[in-house]
Amino acid sequence: MDATSVRLSTLAHGGGCGCKLDPGVLRTLLADQPLAGPFERLLVGNETSDDAAVWALDDGTCVIATTDFFTPMVDDPYDFGRIAATNAISDIYAMGGKPIMALAILGMPVGKVAPEIIAQILKGGASLCAEAGIPVAGGHSIDTPEPIYGLAVIGTCRRDEVRRNTDARSGDALILTKPLGVGIYSAAIKRAALPVGGYDEFIATTTRLNRIGAELARESDIHTMTDVTGFGLLGHGLELARGAGLTVVIEAAAVPLLTHAETLARDGFITGASRRNWSAYGESVILPEGMPDWHCHLLTDPQTSGGLLVSCRPERAEAHLVAIRAAGFTEAAIIGRVEDGAPRVRVI
Secondary structure, three states: OOOOOOOHHHHOOOOHHHHOOOHHHHHHHHOOOOOOOOOOOEEEOOOOOOOOEEEEOOOOEEEEEEEEEEOOOOOOHHHHHHHHHHHHHHHHHHOOOEEEEEEEEEEEOEOOEOHHHHHHHHHHHHHHHHHHOOOEEEEEEEEOOOOEEEEEEEEEEEHHHOOOOOOOOOOOEEEEOOOEOHHHHHHHHHOOOOOOOHHHHHHHHHOOOOOHHHHHOOOOOEEEEEEOOOOHHHHHHHHHHHHHOOEEEEOHHHOOEOOOHHHHHHOOOOOHHHHHHHHHHHHHEEOOOOOOHHHHHHHHOOOOOOOEEEEEOHHHHHHHHHHHHHOOOOOOEEEEEEEOOOOEEEEO
């Protein structure tokens, strides 16, 4: 096989946000790292599990900065670029901001991937940046054993629009804006087992910009936002619970799923990252008696370019859900609540 016909996914040991470090390993690595503060203008740093850093300027504007990159989860280079760019930009929206520019991060195994394929990856990423209304203003590239692509993204918001994953309140309703199952679909893609129509659904969800986050941040009764990515719904729900010092309750039957996700999960299309996720944080999750393993794996399934997990005042949850669906997130759903209790996730 020459460099023009290579399957990108065969060059990577994992793909998308499923190639993130085990969340338990990550906690260990970060445990002894110095905190970024104290800096008066650094509103959000590495002291929590937030999606991006936030720096306050003199005029009440905040600068939001993030970086995100990963190895391919699909073979089409243009689609890979689009997915990676959407995923990186999502961190800005999750903090309540709007992106203003991006820098490309590129690592490619020189000699294994043809230049025209690499160009398609970059073109795909640039196309999503154009959709978000921002330029790719530069970047950096290196020779790597596996293909890597992503973005460093800068955004802005007003200070009162910053939304952290630590500010949920007891009684809040929880809304999820996109269905789960991206990791499961990715596993099926690698084994050429994804049903007809599944790939189009996969691309549609992973390339849908979470720009609704910037609109939700203008609402004072939206208390918390975070995007659901590599640690799965339970992992990112647990980050929210730990940040607020409260219990997150997930109603399993209310969680939206991609069309074939349940069937594929039942048939064993589970990622290694899903199992690592459960091993890392399962002790902080309470499952209902008798929940089958396949159902648990839907909740730990690593999402790439997943939806926003939003906590809001319960009286306003239905109105916000209507607005989110009207913005194109038609499968968004109210999936649970926040309540007093130890920082953990309880599935009912």
